[in-house]
Amino acid sequence: MNAPAIKRRIGAESSETRALIVTATAEVIRDEGYAAASTRRVALRAGLKPSLVHYYFPTTDDLLLAVFEAGAAQSDAMIEAALAGADPVRGLWRFFTDSSRTALSVEFLALAIRRPAIRAKVAAHSEAMRARQVKAIKRAIGERIAGTDSPPPAALSLILAGIGRALFTEGALGVSAGHVEASAWVEQWLDRLCPAPDGAD
Amino acid sequence: MNAPAIKRRIGAESSETRALIVTATAEVIRDEGYAAASTRRVALRAGLKPSLVHYYFPTTDDLLLAVFEAGAAQSDAMIEAALAGADPVRGLWRFFTDSSRTALSVEFLALAIRRPAIRAKVAAHSEAMRARQVKAIKRAIGERIAGTDSPPPAALSLILAGIGRALFTEGALGVSAGHVEASAWVEQWLDRLCPAPDGAD
DNA sequence: TCGATTGCTGAACGACAGTTCAGCATACGC
DNA sequence: GCGTATGCTGAACTGTCGTTCAGCAATCGA
Numbered sequence: 001m002n003a004p005a006i007k008r009r010i011g012a013e014s015s016e017t018r019a020l021i022v023t024a025t026a027e028v029i030r031d032e033g034y035a036a037a038s039t040r041r042v043a044l045r046a047g048l049k050p051s052l053v054h055y056y057f058p059t060t061d062d063l064l065l066a067v068f069e070a071g072a073a074q075s076d077a078m079i080e081a082a083l084a085g086a087d088p089v090r091g092l093w094r095f096f097t098d099s100s101r102t103a104l105s106v107e108f109l110a111l112a113i114r115r116p117a118i119r120a121k122v123a124a125h126s127e128a129m130r131a132r133q134v135k136a137i138k139r140a141i142g143e144r145i146a147g148t149d150s151p152p153p154a155a156l157s158l159i160l161a162g163i164g165r166a167l168f169t170e171g172a173l174g175v176s177a178g179h180v181e182a183s184a185w186v187e188q189w190l191d192r193l194c195p196a197p198d199g200a201d
Numbered sequence: 202m203n204a205p206a207i208k209r210r211i212g213a214e215s216s217e218t219r220a221l222i223v224t225a226t227a228e229v230i231r232d233e234g235y236a237a238a239s240t241r242r243v244a245l246r247a248g249l250k251p252s253l254v255h256y257y258f259p260t261t262d263d264l265l266l267a268v269f270e271a272g273a274a275q276s277d278a279m280i281e282a283a284l285a286g287a288d289p290v291r292g293l294w295r296f297f298t299d300s301s302r303t304a305l306s307v308e309f310l311a312l313a314i315r316r317p318a319i320r321a322k323v324a325a326h327s328e329a330m331r332a333r334q335v336k337a338i339k340r341a342i343g344e345r346i347a348g349t350d351s352p353p354p355a356a357l358s359l360i361l362a363g364i365g366r367a368l369f370t371e372g373a374l375g376v377s378a379g380h381v382e383a384s385a386w387v388e389q390w391l392d393r394l395c396p397a398p399d400g401a402d
Numbered sequence: 403t404c405g406a407t408t409g410c411t412g413a414a415c416g417a418c419a420g421t422t423c424a425g426c427a428t429a430c431g432c
Numbered sequence: 433g434c435g436t437a438t439g440c441t442g443a444a445c446t447g448t449c450g451t452t453c454a455g456c457a458a459t460c461g462a
Contacts, residue, residue: 008423009437009438011440012439033311033314035235038418039420039421040418049442050421051423051440051443052439052441055440055441060421106311109374110234113370114236119374119375122374126376130378151386152379152382154382154383155379155382155385158367158368158378158379159360159367159386162363162365162367169314170327173310173323173324173327175324175331177335178331178353178358181353182356210409212409212410213409218410241448242449250410250411251449252411252452252453253411256409261449
């Protein structure tokens with residue numbers, strides 16, 4: 001309300017150029033890490049001038065937030081599909097071990113810890129994702145399937161996410177000890193928690 | 202061997218100033234993230250001049266590597282103590298949920314993915330840590346304690362590390378859904394894999 | 403005593419960063 | 433035809449970065 005009356009012009013939200021910038025930024029983050037996501041580098045990657053990036057996104061945080069929102073929307077769709085399928089729990093595990101998705105997600109998690117403007121959005125989205133997963137897991141296997149033997153749904157969500165990210169991070173480093181064993185164990189474990197439906201893929 | 206005959210002077214490895222720089226760098230990384238670990242910022246933190254930092258560490262990678270080595274040595278000692286105790290598996294879990302240690306470790310993992318010079322060291326150290334943990338776990342609970350029910354040692358190491366890091370990362374963001382449940386489940390799970398010795402702390 | 407070694411400094415270099423802004427065309431509503 | 437909104441540009445500002453290097457002052461070995 002007491003913001004300066006004269007505001008700089010900002011490009012239309014529907015612009016194709018704007019969308020191009022968003023996808024170029026996501027690429028830079030995936031390939032070079034969040035620390036490399038400067039407006040100038042993004043411009044170079046997209047074949048545009050730096051000032052054009054700032055025409056659509058006044059500050060770098062604006063850009064980063066837009067990229068996160070686009071990525072989150074995609075993730076949401078993938079999760080929704082996984083959870084709505086015949087085998088929500090295994091769908092979730094497949095989601096958490098999808099490396100192209102995990103790459104972006106890991107970068108934004110790291111970014112969020114250091115950038116207050118990003119943190120709020122990422123934290124809210126994480127909570128929302130977990131809540132949705134909890135509902136789907138409850139539907140699939142109940143509150144607890146076998147007393148102390150299986151974790152409550154929220155814990156299962158965190159555990160699968162954590163293991164998936166560890167597999168990704170170490171994989172990126174070239175560390176592989178225990179990886180196939182851990183994946184195999186998770187799958188057996190899920191079989192016990194919640195046997196796969198007949199012809200489920 | 203075919204390096205330039207004239208090399209710049211470098212400060213002594215035993216210098217107190219050098220040690221000061223290393224600890225200041227670790228603090229910067231812990232507090233502000235690896236992306237903030239510039240030689241100039243480190244100098245500011247330590248109350249020194251930027252050129253003095255470069256007197257001891259010609260390149261930033263040299264500095265980062267020294268910090269990693271110091272941290273790794275500390276970690277090694279902690280792990281060694283945990284694994285040598287009466288209850289190695291629970292000691293390991295306590296190590297993985299030690300947030301001050303995990304903070305540095307997470308930053309170096311991220312750094313390693315982007316800096317080739319760091320990657321080699323971090324990857325080698327990760328593999329070595331896992332190998333040592335595997336030996337201790339085998340000693341504590343055998344190859345597999347109960348057939349399909351428990352993971353092989355290398356998988357257990359990865360799983361505990363992954364869950365610990367997830368708890369830390371989400372905690373730093375302010376996300377807490379499922380955290381107490383996940384911790385509680387891990388502890389019950391470890392009880393089943395390997396009952397705690399009588400008076401173990 | 404004096405030369406060499408050691409710890410440290412100041413100034414500078416080129417690169418890259420975020421951000422601003424006046425102003426150029428072009429297209430569009432009227 | 434004309435004013436105005438829109439997409440875009442070039443140049444500039446300010447700041448931070450890694451890194452180099454000549455050289456100062458103190459100390460130390462002989």
